[in-house]
Amino acid sequence: MQPSTSPKPNLAPTPIVAAKKFRLSHRVAAFHWVAPEPTKHPVLLLHGFATSSAMNWVMTGWINPLLEAGHSVLAFDLPGHGDSGTPEDLEPYNRHALIGYINQLITTVGANKVHILGYSFGSRLGWQYCVEHPERVVSLGLGGTSPKDRLAMMRLDQVDAYLEDQSPITDPLTKSLMTIAETDPSKLAARLKLIRAAQRWPYDPETDVPDVPIVAVTGEKDQIAQDSPVMIEIAAANGHPNEFHWVPGRDHINVTSSRLFKDKIIEFFRRHDGRQK
Template sequence: MAIQHFSSDGVEIAFLDSGEGEPILLIHGFASNHVVNWGATGWIDNLKRAGRRVVAMDVRGHGASGKLHEPEAYYLRHLARDAANLIDHLDLGRVDVMGYSMGGRIAAFLTIEHPEKVRSLIIGGMGMALVDGMEGEDEIVAALEAPSLEAAMGGAGRAYRKFAEQTGSDVKALAAVMRVARETLAPEQLALIDVPVLIAVGERDQIAGSPEELGTFIPGSKVHVIPRRDHMLATADRSFIAEAIDFLAARP
């Protein structure tokens, strides 16, 4: 499947566009890319089998998209704008949108800022951390800016640095992303979401925060707890994929 590129406000954004049917836009998590988050986990193939046109982007600073080292390039409004620009670039109109972890944060912000482009929203790997923020983010930034993996400190910091190196990421760009893309959303902002919403978080996820509590702030949202999965393993869980496909099929 060939990767395409387009310019979003001067930043090159890479994306996959594959399959036929109603489109869904996939937005990956921090330090990942569309191949790792959605391809290797089976999402793209399963969605295509379900009759979907799959558009999966590499968030700026990640994958094959443009790498900038200035933190101000990564505010949520810019990341959501890239997604909105991609929807317009492909002339998709309104689409279903799914994001995992950081991608869930971007997807939620996209839905609030550009409601005319979103038909439904799936927030994976992100519960009340969307409102309260995540712990340990300064440690992750320090580990990404360390001169080497061996010099990185802290369990979470080292884990992210190792993952970043495994995915061939630009660690300076990722550090810049982490400095600002951890913006939170206020409950009154979430209350503005007026599309069908599925919130899915692993039962053993220690990062995302409570999905049930997040659901109280998003009118009419549905919560799915992914059995026996932590933040990393939930992405490839078959019950999660099945739940998402059923949700998409049932939405108006």
């Protein structure tokens, strides 16, 4: 969730099947890639703040390996992100709405249970969904995750002053997140609504632990998520065979294109796919 000088990953090959595109509530854009030979539960991908399904997952090469492993793939763009609309009200950005989009997407494609893979803010959303709806989830993958809620730590008073009269933002985290939010000025207001909604949504992973197997993968150079192993320590309370993996040489921006990241997640999903059908 911060600017990086790391080289941008090369564009990934076009997915072997085209996505079926449709709309969920509040003009949220959803995508469904159907595996040529589906043998496993679908995988639902949840992107991070100020990115999109295309940026986080398609361009970094996730779709084809998942399809080839027998998973159909689901994804949607958060409100104010990617191909989704930019609702004016706060309600479409709140916790209940985001959880609702996931339920609506799973139901629309007729899935029984799914694996979930979230990145950064998507990890937070995936964790919360699994807390509320473990019956719909086979296993959970977390990328670039942290027990700290960085969107909740953003100083919106400084953001408001900056937008009003260009007052400097002095808090480093807030300045970093604001730089990212401004990468698409047409969606800045919507992205700030997502942050405002997140700050009204208490996130305390130590209090609520999902009752599903969990794997977390983080880049060794990720300065945002160096505390991500704590999430697996917390998850030990669920009694499942949870796992944590570092990806050498990668940071918060470029870890998603790593083949090791993909291999660890896909292998974990494979081992847990035999749970309740």
